[in-house]
Amino acid sequence: MSLDTRRRVIIRAAARAFLIGSVILAVALGSLPGALAQTGFDRLHQSQTPLTPEEIVSSQIEQLSLEDLDTFVRALDPNVREALPPLDLKRMIFEGEGVEWGALGARIARVFLDEVSLNLSLLGQLIVLGVFCALLKTIASSTRSSEVAGVAVLVSLLALLYLALSAFRSVVATASDTLDQMVGFMLALLPVLSTMLAAVGAVSTAAIFHPLLYATVTGIAALVQNVLFPLVYISAALAVIGSLSKEFPVKQFSGLLRSGTVLILGFAFVAFFAVVQARGAIAPIADGLAMRTAKLLTGAFIPVVGGRIADALDVIVGGSVLIKNAIGVFGMGAIVVITAFPIAKIFSILTIFRLATALVEPIADERLVQAMAGLSGSLTLLLAGMITAALMFFVGITVVVGVGNATAFIR
Amino acid sequence: MMRVVGLGIVVSVLLTVIRKDIPPIGAQVAAAFVVTALLMLMEPLAGVVRAFAELASGAGVRTVYLALVLKAVAIAFITSVGAELSRDAGEAAIGSVVELTGKVFILLLAVPVIAAILDALVSLLPG
Numbered sequence: 321m322s323l324d325t326r327r328r329v330i331i332r333a334a335a336r337a338f339l340i341g342s343v344i345l346a347v348a349l350g351s352l353p354g355a356l357a358q359t360g361f362d363r364l365h366q367s368q369t370p371l372t373p374e375e376i377v378s379s380q381i382e383q384l385s386l387e388d389l390d391t392f393v394r395a396l397d398p399n400v401r402e403a404l405p406p407l408d409l410k411r412m413i414f415e416g417e418g419v420e421w422g423a424l425g426a427r428i429a430r431v432f433l434d435e436v437s438l439n440l441s442l443l444g445q446l447i448v449l450g451v452f453c454a455l456l457k458t459i460a461s462s463t464r465s466s467e468v469a470g471v472a473v474l475v476s477l478l479a480l481l482y483l484a485l486s487a488f489r490s491v492v493a494t495a496s497d498t499l500d501q502m503v504g505f506m507l508a509l510l511p512v513l514s515t516m517l518a519a520v521g522a523v524s525t526a527a528i529f530h531p532l533l534y535a536t537v538t539g540i541a542a543l544v545q546n547v548l549f550p551l552v553y554i555s556a557a558l559a560v561i562g563s564l565s566k567e568f569p570v571k572q573f574s575g576l577l578r579s580g581t582v583l584i585l586g587f588a589f590v591a592f593f594a595v596v597q598a599r600g601a602i603a604p605i606a607d608g609l610a611m612r613t614a615k616l617l618t619g620a621f622i623p624v625v626g627g628r629i630a631d632a633l634d635v636i637v638g639g640s641v642l643i644k645n646a647i648g649v650f651g652m653g654a655i656v657v658i659t660a661f662p663i664a665k666i667f668s669i670l671t672i673f674r675l676a677t678a679l680v681e682p683i684a685d686e687r688l689v690q691a692m693a694g695l696s697g698s699l700t701l702l703l704a705g706m707i708t709a710a711l712m713f714f715v716g717i718t719v720v721v722g723v724g725n726a727t728a729f730i731r
Numbered sequence: 732m733m734r735v736v737g738l739g740i741v742v743s744v745l746l747t748v749i750r751k752d753i754p755p756i757g758a759q760v761a762a763a764f765v766v767t768a769l770l771m772l773m774e775p776l777a778g779v780v781r782a783f784a785e786l787a788s789g790a791g792v793r794t795v796y797l798a799l800v801l802k803a804v805a806i807a808f809i810t811s812v813g814a815e816l817s818r819d820a821g822e823a824a825i826g827s828v829v830e831l832t833g834k835v836f837i838l839l840l841a842v843p844v845i846a847a848i849l850d851a852l853v854s855l856l857p858g
Contacts, residue, residue, distance in 0.1 A: 444790030
């Protein structure tokens, strides 16, 4: 590396450090959401007694605006809200009471079992009607003029299909509601996370990630809601219609739609991961270096109090890391909880569909089996879409939290 | 069961004679036998329907569905018997009209279900 380039690199790093340093100073001296740093710094400046980390973190939390998040949590379904970890950052940080994953898992398992027992009547209806159809078909085929009998069997098939379709419809409504909820939650959480990211010192990371995550969250939601779900619905409708009439076979088309959905889902997933990981690998290092330089400059160039300010900077950043991680954990828990209940419901209905199809297949009409298999295939896709979206949101939060930590550690 | 089978054999044997000697009453005798046999079947059939209903209520099937299925099959039975009788009497045209009537009524029965299914399908589709 030539001397010239090296000088340029040093100048650039210094400029960057100056920028970051001034931002942090501005944050420390008031204004912006970053006012959270103010209280701790002021007190440190005025009183000569050392501050405890608890006090700094508490005063930071007090300044942090969680209103959006709080409003959102309060608007949730009471059942979901109960399972949610309490949005009490102080307790999460000082007492280590985060999300109780074990209790959460037990609760989800219970909900799943509840849903299964609730929908067991559906299973019973499907099987009994399927058996009736089979019986009537054998009786009806004993009469010679089987055309009328064929119509009668078709009608009983219709009754069965209607049952299955109404269950499917309720699932569709649940899935779509849940997606809306997830997106609403992410949009409420992201500003808070970005604020904390900036407070940790990862200013450029926050600048990159905030719009990136906003775009991906809304993009994923739009993709799933407007492209994937309609594809799934169309394939389900085609499966039902195609099974009703032998003269209008659309089985392949329905299958095509389904594999298209899977392809799009997989592609979106891979693209999301690639983008988020690639961004997450570079930005925090730069931020960390800038932070380090800022600390160095503060300590070296501000006379008298410089060293103390640099130390205060350290403590405040550490507190911000704690808060950010607590919010991240809360967010992850919330995403899990918000999705877990609907997924349990969908999964229970899917299980029942599959079970009913399997049990009825040896006796029932092949058309019925085909329609049921099509419906349960679509349900599986619906489930996959929801889980993928939830996973992407989950990973998004994890990456933001992790990126902030990387910045803080490099410091 | 045995009575119906025995009666059937006896009537069939009689009919071979009747159709040859006095053809006009052949169809009437056949019709009389069918009606008698059906009447004798009523009681066991009621038992079958009752068993179905019990099964269905045990599984929580709404009576609407069961009624629909049973009515459709009943209409299919009755019209097919009527159609066969008419064909037996040599009136194929009347037989097919009877069948058609049966189909129409079954479809009429199914109209609410078909409408509901189409409704569900349409509401699933976007737009």
